[in-house]
Amino acid sequence: MVLHTVCHSPYQHGALRQCLRLISAPAALLLMEDGVYAATRAAAELVAIEPAIEIYALQADLDARGISATLNPRVTPIDDRGFVELSLHCARMQAWY
Amino acid sequence: MNIAVVVYGSPTGSPASMSAYRYVCAALELGHRVSRVFFYGEGVHNATRLAAPPQDETSLPECWQRLARSHQLELIVCIAAALRRGVLNDQEAARHGRDASNLAPGFELSGLGQLADAALNSDRLITFGGNG
């Protein structure tokens, strides 16, 4: 399983788009830093991601930006320890930035 | 498992350094081994001892130093990236005729071989990228 992280906003940066072109199951996607702006109900990108790919968002980044309450149902919030465990559960990691 | 972390953003230029720091703290709290933190590209700015942010702001260079002291963490700074950006230890300052050095205690200048070694010998290689 591959962990992909995206740390830029989907509205202003191509990182998420590039990630979604090359992500394939088994994989997990972690939205972090400004990448969490893709985790809200408003951002359309998540709809096209195949169901087998797990989608997470870093809780601290959601809280910092005041958007925890608008999370897309497909996204699971995780804390920093959850990030560590996820990174160990996955065999390798690709950072999109 | 041993984890190697690559920090590729500066403390002020992007959230990458803070994200990396929080990840390393969490990994250590969970009892995992972080074998090396490798600072590359703009990440070398985490290793200055001259940063003087306001008291109410986090100083990542100081955070890394405290963590290194308490956990015997290996903080490696890519020497080529550091020289390019003016992060020098005493030896390199003398070698390049610079009148000051600024590498913070706890950090070590070394070559990219340390990153290649981390790729070979760590179980997980975790990269935090910035805005470059």
Next chain:
Amino acid sequence: MNVHTKTLLVVINASPYRSTRARDALDLVLTAAAFEIPLTLLFCGDGVFQLVADQRAAAIGHKDLAATLPVLPLYDVKRICVEQAALAERDLDPAQLLLPVEVLGSAEAAALFHHHDQILSF
């Protein structure tokens, strides 16, 4: 008989002159090759612009990385791959890049992430 060594995928996703990323990637690739790490490069997104022939970086005060890239096959870099979709949307002809590359469709390129032990991205 070689002891199994971890394989490394280096993902190159940035245009050549936006920062030191292109230089940093190349330096890491050369170092990893010197360590005899089996390497695959994947140029994707704007990274494919690094492979455009006839770059004259000196015009903007940059070192000419394009001069170094063609020697990569000599450094035992096992595969140099390019994302076909990235070439197509940038109207780049793979036959006119500055070194021979393997052009991969999305599924093949995506598979690379599963078939290497470690990944570094620039």
